[in-house]
Every structure is written in structure tokens, then in C-alpha cells.
Amino acid sequence: MSTINSQDRGNDAARESLAQRRAAMAVLAKAKAADIARGLADIGSDVAFTDARPAEIGLVMLRGRIGGDGAPFNIGEATVTRAAVQLETGETGFGYVLGRDREKARLAALCDALWQSEAKRKSVEDHIIAPLRQQQQERRALAQAQTAATRVDFFTLVRGEDER
Amino acid sequence: MYVAVKGGERAIDNAHALLADRRRGDRDVPAISLDQIDHQLALGVDRVMCEGSLYDRELAALAIKQARGDMIEAIFLLRAYRTTLPRFGASESINTGAMDIRRRISATFKDLPGGQVLGPTFDYTHRLLDHTLTSDSDIAPAATAPADQATFRSVADLLAGSGLIEGQAEASGEVGDLTREPLSFPAGRDLRLQNLARGDEGFLLALAYSTQRGFGRNHPFAGEIRYGEVEVEFFAEDAGFAVPLGAIALTECQMVNQFTGSATQAPRFTRGYGISFGQNERKSMAMALVDRALRAKELGEETGSPAQDEEFVLSHSDNVQATGFVEHLKLPHYVDFQAELGLLRKLQAEFFERQAQSGTPKEAIMQDAAE
Numbered sequence: 001m002s003t004i005n006s007q008d009r010g011n012d013a014a015r016e017s018l019a020q021r022r023a024a025m026a027v028l029a030k031a032k033a034a035d036i037a038r039g040l041a042d043i044g045s046d047v048a049f050t051d052a053r054p055a056e057i058g059l060v061m062l063r064g065r066i067g068g069d070g071a072p073f074n075i076g077e078a079t080v081t082r083a084a085v086q087l088e089t090g091e092t093g094f095g096y097v098l099g100r101d102r103e104k105a106r107l108a109a110l111c112d113a114l115w116q117s118e119a120k121r122k123s124v125e126d127h128i129i130a131p132l133r134q135q136q137q138e139r140r141a142l143a144q145a146q147t148a149a150t151r152v153d154f155f156t157l158v159r160g161e162d163e164r
Numbered sequence: 165m166y167v168a169v170k171g172g173e174r175a176i177d178n179a180h181a182l183l184a185d186r187r188r189g190d191r192d193v194p195a196i197s198l199d200q201i202d203h204q205l206a207l208g209v210d211r212v213m214c215e216g217s218l219y220d221r222e223l224a225a226l227a228i229k230q231a232r233g234d235m236i237e238a239i240f241l242l243r244a245y246r247t248t249l250p251r252f253g254a255s256e257s258i259n260t261g262a263m264d265i266r267r268r269i270s271a272t273f274k275d276l277p278g279g280q281v282l283g284p285t286f287d288y289t290h291r292l293l294d295h296t297l298t299s300d301s302d303i304a305p306a307a308t309a310p311a312d313q314a315t316f317r318s319v320a321d322l323l324a325g326s327g328l329i330e331g332q333a334e335a336s337g338e339v340g341d342l343t344r345e346p347l348s349f350p351a352g353r354d355l356r357l358q359n360l361a362r363g364d365e366g367f368l369l370a371l372a373y374s375t376q377r378g379f380g381r382n383h384p385f386a387g388e389i390r391y392g393e394v395e396v397e398f399f400a401e402d403a404g405f406a407v408p409l410g411a412i413a414l415t416e417c418q419m420v421n422q423f424t425g426s427a428t429q430a431p432r433f434t435r436g437y438g439i440s441f442g443q444n445e446r447k448s449m450a451m452a453l454v455d456r457a458l459r460a461k462e463l464g465e466e467t468g469s470p471a472q473d474e475e476f477v478l479s480h481s482d483n484v485q486a487t488g489f490v491e492h493l494k495l496p497h498y499v500d501f502q503a504e505l506g507l508l509r510k511l512q513a514e515f516f517e518r519q520a521q522s523g524t525p526k527e528a529i530m531q532d533a534a535e
Contacts, residue, residue: 018351018405026395026408053402059246060398060409061254062219063339064361065435066353066418068318070332071340072257073354075361075439078219079245080409084402094403098410099220140264145308147266150282153274 024115024129029097031132033104036111039128045114052092053084053097055102061159090114171237187232201225209443210413211235216242216485217343217362219412219441236241236364236483254339255408260439262415263392265316267443271386272420278316283391284443318387320418320435329420331431349475356458356478357451360438363481365447368478371471372453380457380469384436391415391443415440419452426465512513 028036059077066073083095083105093113095105111128114120188195202209202225212224216239224242233238267283270276282288323329333353340355345353360368375382394415397406417438425431436456438448457471470476480486 022405022408026410027410029365029410033500044290056250059218060250060252060396061341061343062396062412063255063257064260064357064414064439065257065332067356067435068260068320068418069330071334071354072335073360074339074341074343075215075253075258075414076217076219076358076441077251077343078255078396078409078412079223080252080398082252084399094400094407096398096400096403096407096409098412099222141311142308143266144264144311146306147281147283148311149307149309150267152280152282 019078024125025096027129027133027136028095028108028111030136031104031108033107035132035135036104036107036128039108039131040110042127043114043120043123044091044111044140045120046070046122047114047117048088049085049110049113050088051083052086053082053107055081055083055095055105057081057100057102070151083109085113087113087117089117154156187230196229198222198225198229201228207443208233208235209448210440210444211240211244214441214444214447215239215362215364216246218242218246218320236487238491240484240487253398253401253408256399257403258394258396258414259316259389260394260414261318261321263316263390263394263414264411265390265392266413267391268316268388269279269386270319270388270430272319272388273322274349274530276317276322278318315524316390318418319420323420323433327430327432330424332435347478349478351474351478353455353459356474357437357455359440359478359481360451360454363451364483365444366448367481367483367486368450368454369446371457371477372450372467375453375457375471380460380467380472382434382436382456382460382465384453384456386449387418389415389445390416391445409478413442415442415444415448417448417452418447419449419456421456424465434459436511441535 005137058080060073060080061077064075065071067156070083078098079100081095081097081102081104084092085101085106086092093109093111093116095108095110095112097105097108110122115124115129139152168308181318191455194449202221205225205228206227209221209224211222212235214220214229215235216224216227218224220242223245224238227238227241227245228235230241265278265281265283267281267285268278274280320329324331341360342355342358344475347359374380376460377383391413393411395411396409398409399405419436419438421434421436423431423433423479434456436452436454438451438453438455440447440451454477457469458474458477460472462514465472467473
């Protein structure tokens with residue numbers, strides 16, 4: 001019983017960790033290459049790494065759902081660039097980003113690899129992910145506020161002929 | 165039939181150089197940048213991505229510039245480009261319910277959770293030319309208001325909750341892909357929607373309009389139109405989990421249509437679905453109307469109108485195919501034409517010979533023909 005519980009806790013921790021890693025990847029995917037590079041320069045990472053998969057441009061077919069909630073169908077493709085790097089300490093990081101920016105995919109992969117290193121995670125989160133996330137949240141909040149300003153209240157009018 | 169011809173290399177080279185010259189135009193006018201096209205002709209970029217069936221704003225802007233603003237040519241360029249790239253796979257299904265909304269309206273419910281937000285729309289403008297745009301005048305920043313983070317629950321969802329609208333069939337097997345397998349009929353709804361999503365906006369608009377005018381009426385309401393950004397994820401084999409790729413802009417239209425019922429099923433509304441890359445409401449609405457029209461047989465409705473004819477609609481919706489076949493007529497058909505000319509001369513000779521035998525002078529016949 002206790003072993004199952006500890007296993008569950010282990011799984012929960014792994015799930016939690018993967019969710020955080022994916023959240024970091026989501027921020028990187030929406031960032032500009034130059035901003036990621038600046039963040040990497042800030043943490044002054046001196047870990048050597050090799051390109052496990054040189055950056056490659058390709059396509060991903062985007063799937064929607066029939067009616068928004070039904071069976072999947074193909075809407076159309078998007079360009080995607082992927083890369084993978086391996087740190088000399090063993091961690092392999094992946095970069096998958098919309099668009100055709102090879103440098104960005106490689107930098108995102110490097111950040112993902114560093115994120116997996118216990119020693120580096122905090123500085124990656126604090127100096128790369130956090131500022132980018134804040135920038136993205138601000139942009140999103142502005143767009144949402146501008147959208148909110150266009151909220152309408154339609155009201156229906158009683159037509160004359162209905163009144164007796 | 166088109167038979168290959170040789171020759172004309174220099175003329176062709178010079179024609180292409182002339183095209184490049186005319187594309188650039190007056191050198192005293194600054195060249196247009198891809199950023200300018202992307203930001204200031206954004207809806208054109210959206211359309212080219214949608215019908216080019218490739219989401220990449222920069223490439224679509226480049227295609228528009230290269231095509232001198234000829235949208236179908238730009239779409240053609242994008243379609244040609246995509247064939248040069250490997251495909252990594254298919255994304256996870258996009259959840260439009262979790263869209264970061266930039267516009268959401270409903271013509272069926274005025275008060276709905278999340279409310280109605282107009283966003284950047286041409287609706288309610290007076291369609292008067294704005295002469296202030298002839299110069300680069302300062303534009304005030306857009307107004308803001310506190311945004312509540314209420315989710316914009318979909319109208320289909322609201323109606324489904326009360327059992328008033330049909331549900332969607334669950335996934336059954338492989339997802340059809342017309343870029344891999346040629347279209348055959350009858351086509352599943354997945355293939356029909358893929359075809360319509362990349363179909364010509366004008367063609368779909370005309371078909372949609374025809375259903376409204378009585379050629380396959382299906383009594384539509386714009387249940388909901390939403391435009392905004394959605395997250396895309398892709399299951400990466402090497403990483404072993406679904407990785408986030410970033411966000412794309414989509415416009416989705418849920419059309420609520422005439423109800424149907426049977427001895428075993430209570431009457432309920434039916435649905436038509438439209439979706440497009442970027443902000444393109446006209447296309448999404450037209451697509452939803454045509455999607456619904458193509459379901460006529462499935463729903464036991466009277467058929468026979470053009471928009472309900474699956475083969476007619478799906479075979480003619482692609483503007484790259486259509487332009488290829490129509491425009492190929494201008495390529496040299498000399499051998500073909502020589503053959504026809506020879507046949508025509510022979511028929512004429514026989515005709516005149518018959519006339520001569522019956523005594524009518526040739527000149528009189530030629531005179532008749534001229535008049």
C-alpha cells in the first residue's frame with residue numbers, strides 16, 4: 001500500500017514537473033530568438049553542448065475538430081522548426097516552434113536542456129522564462145483589454161405593432 | 165492537348181526581367197517591406213495562408229509581394245513551397261473552446277456567457293472612403309476596458325446542454341488527408357471540411373449565397389463567430405510528449421440550422437461548421453453554410469442544388485487547380501489547333517464542292533457568311 005502511494009507521489013511529481021517544462025516550452029515557442037539569446041547571455045551558461053538534431057524546417061498538419069468538438073479533421077499545415085541539443089552533462093533538450101527560425105529552435109532546445117538540469121533550472125526560470133512570460137502576459141492583457149472595450153450590450157426593442 | 169514546344173528562351177528571360185521591373189515599379193517610390201504587408205494588409209495575408217493551406221505569415225507576405233498582389237498567384241506560390249518541406253506529423257486537435265478571444269459574436273443569443281465583443285471589425289462602418297488614410301496620420305491607441313477572464317462558452321455548447329442541438333459524431337479511424345490521397349466520392353465530412361478550408365473564398369461565398377436564395381435552403385443562424393488565438397501542440401516522438409508549438413489565429417463559425425427529428429429522436433437543430441486561418445469571417449461563414457448544404461443527403465433532405473452536390477463543390481473549390489486548368493489554355497496548342505484547322509479546311513472544301521454541284525456561286529455563300 002505504502003509503495004503504491006509513494007509511486008503515486010512520484011508520478012504526481014513527474015506530471016507536475018512535465019507540466020512546468022511544457023509551460024516553459026510554450027513561453028519559448030512564442031518568444032523572439034533575440035530575446036531568448038539575451039536571457040541565455042544573462043545566465044552566462046558555460047555548459048558545453050552538441051547539436052543532437054540540427055535545426056530543421058518542416059510542416060505540421062494542423063488538426064481541428066468537426067463542429068469544434070467532434071472528430072478531428074485537417075485544417076491546413078503550418079511551418080515548424082525543430083532542433084535538439086545535448087548538454088555534456090547528458091540532458092537532451094528539444095525545440096519545436098512555429099515558423100522557420102532555426103536559431104530560435106536551437107536556442108529553445110538549449111533552454112529546455114538547461115531547464116532539465118537541477119543546477120540550472122532556477123536560473124533558466126528566473127532569467128529567461130519569467131521575463132518572457134511577463135512580456136507575453138502583458139501583451140495578452142492589453143489585447144484582452146482592447147477587446148473588452150468593444151463589448152456590446154444588444155437589447156431588443158418592443159415593436160409598435162405588438163402593443164395594444 | 166498541350167504539346168511541349170521549344171524556343172523563346174530569350175523572350176521568356178526578358179519577360180521575367182520585365183516582370184521584376186514592373187513589380188518594383190517607380191524606383192522613386194519606396195519598396196514595400198514584408199512587415200508592411202504582414203501588418204497593414206493583414207487580412208490579405210490571412211487569406212493567402214488559408215487558401216495556400218500553410219500557416220506562415222512571413223511566407224504569405226512574401227508570396228503577395230512576389231505575385232504583385234495577385235492573391236491566387238500568391239496562394240499558388242505558397243502551395244508550391246509546401247511541397248518542398250518534409251512533414252513532421254499532425255498536431256494534436258486544436259481546442260477552439262480555449263481560444264484567447266479577439267472577437268466573438270452571436271446572432272442567436274444576445275446575452276451569453278463571456279458576452280459579445282466586436283473586436284476589429286468592418287461591421288457597422290459606413291463604407292465611406294476614409295481620405296485621412298491617404299497620408300500617414302497618427303492613429304490613437306485603441307480604447308481599453310477591464311477584461312473579465314470569463315470563458316467564452318460556445319453557443320453550440322449552450323444548446324447542447326439543453327439537448328436542443330445535434331452532437332458531433334466521435335472520431336472513427338484515420339483522419340482523411342486530401343494532400344496525401346486524391347479525393348474520391350462520397351467523401352467523409354473530415355475530407356469535405358479540409359477541402360472547404362483551403363477552398364476559394366469567392367467560390368464558397370457564391371455557393372453559400374445560392375443556398376440562401378433557395379438553391380438548397382437550410383435556414384441558418386450565425387450561432388457564433390469567434391476569432392482569436394489558439395495554442396497548438398504536437399506530439400514529438402523524440403521528446404515523448406506533446407510539445408507546445410506556439411499560437412495561431414483562427415476564425416470559427418458555428419452555424420445553427422433547421423431542425424430535424426425522427427420517430428426515435430426528438431427534433432433538434434443541426435449544425436454547419438466553418439474555420440479559417442487568421443481573421444476571415446466571410447470565408448468561415450460561407451464554409452459553414454456549404455458544409456451544412458453538403459449534409460443534405462445525410463439528414464434526409466431534398467437534394468439537387470449545386471451547393472449540395474458533393475462532387476461538383478469539392479472538385480471545383482480549389483482555385484489553384486481551377487486556375488491551372490483555365491489558364492493552361494493560353495499555352496501553345498499549335499499542334500492541336502493545326503489538326504482542327506486541317507479538319508475544318510477539309511469540311512469546308514467538301515461543303516463548297518457540294519454547293520458547286522448544286523449551282524450556288526461560292527462568292528454568294530461567302531457573302532452570306534460575312535453578313
